[in-house]
Amino acid sequence: MKLNRLQRRLVTILAGLLTVILVLVVILIFTERKPSGSSSPGSPAAVQGSDPEAVAGTRGCVTNTEIFSAGGVEITHRHISWGSPRRPGEIREIKYITIHETDNRRSGADAGAHGTLLAENEAEITSWHYTVDDSSIIHHVPDNEIAWNAGDNRTKNGGNINGIGIEMCVNLTNDYEKTLRNTAELAAELMIAYDLDMDRIRFHEDFMNKECPHRLISEGRTDEFLEMIRDAYVRKKEEVKHSEEETTESGGE
Ligand SMILES: [Zn+2]
Numbered sequence: 001m002k003l004n005r006l007q008r009r010l011v012t013i014l015a016g017l018l019t020v021i022l023v024l025v026v027i028l029i030f031t032e033r034k035p036s037g038s039s040s041p042g043s044p045a046a047v048q049g050s051d052p053e054a055v056a057g058t059r060g061c062v063t064n065t066e067i068f069s070a071g072g073v074e075i076t077h078r079h080i081s082w083g084s085p086r087r088p089g090e091i092r093e094i095k096y097i098t099i100h101e102t103d104n105r106r107s108g109a110d111a112g113a114h115g116t117l118l119a120e121n122e123a124e125i126t127s128w129h130y131t132v133d134d135s136s137i138i139h140h141v142p143d144n145e146i147a148w149n150a151g152d153n154r155t156k157n158g159g160n161i162n163g164i165g166i167e168m169c170v171n172l173t174n175d176y177e178k179t180l181r182n183t184a185e186l187a188a189e190l191m192i193a194y195d196l197d198m199d200r201i202r203f204h205e206d207f208m209n210k211e212c213p214h215r216l217i218s219e220g221r222t223d224e225f226l227e228m229i230r231d232a233y234v235r236k237k238e239e240v241k242h243s244e245e246e247t248t249e250s251g252g253e
Pocket of ligand 1: 099100101149204212213
């Protein structure tokens, strides 16, 4: 009888301890699972700061600049989370803007669908920085981080190591002409943000033997498209100059 009471007391104590441990484990799991890559748009420091390695890698390298719109189209920031094989998180110097096409003609294959693919499917390592369609732009990887899209491995001064990859949608329900205009505007914004000239605009085929962007090349429109980028760049450059002049005239207020 005495032993039984002792046993009962022991069981109660053990059960209490187990509950405490269980609660602690649950708390730990939830803290761990908090996605670090989904920090709010417009907080580049937070995006970089979520990985100590990335912060260490920023020394002497180009810093990321978040762009919020291009040609009136809002840019949706949906960064691939840390830990995904699609986001190695290596900081590098930005030297090129690489133009691709998704080559996916299915009607639903718009920028949003590609954003979902990159964020949720971790079966591959392929990734790029932006996807553009006729009405939206999705940002997948911070500009100053490597993304594997040029097919040239770790070639020095190559597309993978130094390029910002932009995929243009070619799905059947997409207005390709609008997509070209949106991409030209985005490229021009990036040129200004990272001080890149027209000779830094590349097509995927410049880095590897692949006809990409396929439709643009096969329709013989690459020069026309480069002109679109140049026009957008010159116009934006003028806008920047004017706003700087206005700031100077108003006494820097
Ligand atoms: Zn490509």
